[in-house]
Amino acid sequence: MKHDGIFVVDKPVGLSTNAVIQTIKRNLKIKKVGHAGTLDPLASGVVICLVNEATKLSNFLLQADKSYLVTMKLFEGTDTYDAEGKTIQQDEPFFISEQEIKNVFQTFDGLTYNQTPPIYSAIKVNGKKLYDYARQEQEVEIKQRQVTIKSLKLVDITPMTITFETNVSKGTYIRSLVVDIAKALNTTAHVTSLRRLSSGPFNISEAVSLETINWSDLLDLTTALTQSGQSIKIAPNVTKVRQGQKIIMPNSQEDLVFLSDPAGRLLACYERSGNKGESDVFVCKRGLNLEE
16 A cells, blocks of 8 residues: 655754655655755754655645754854854854844844855755855855744853744755854854754654654645645546646635545645636646555
């Protein structure tokens, strides 16, 4: 029997996201496993692993906000913006008051700004990952991306470290956020601890460890999509939807909708046609092949 759905995994420190996927494949004997967002080896916490047909839906789950618990070390900058990198800047430690830190955090709390991703990242430029440019010491233009720091809450302050919780929009690099916060404090910093607390509606409290993961931990696709806020409706014409044909849905309020058969089995994702005069026409964006 083929299983389709997602695992909410608590990734341990030291493993890459790909290592998590390979472990699940091996332990549960699954051929097709993907993810809805990577997590650096240095970090721990929530990774959404997609099984079989769920791998087709990564784009719909990647749009989610994410929250983190972060510790940053002040006065020392690294090339990777984390503890695994080489130290490239070392400032003489100086006193930063709690009020100064609170003031800077207030400026970032709720801020939408253009963030520069780290050079050591998997973003591709001209088909090549940024970290490959960095390792080969090649010059490359890094394009900024608009991100939103939806919340930023101080947890702990020491003379050398700041710990905080944050909720951010998709595409935000916490390592870059830490460097940007440090710049506002007139110094440098890097990430020493990073734990993802949530990815969209999926929280660390429901995440399972790789040591104990089993099929009973699998969330079915309907549950995963519903929790993610996606609309699911019964297909007006099951045969047409199975064949990926255009359909008419005159009363739909959504531009994107998942369609199921009357028994609740997911069939496909449809989106509103962008063609002039076809406002009620929906076209197939992604078909699904779930076993009956």
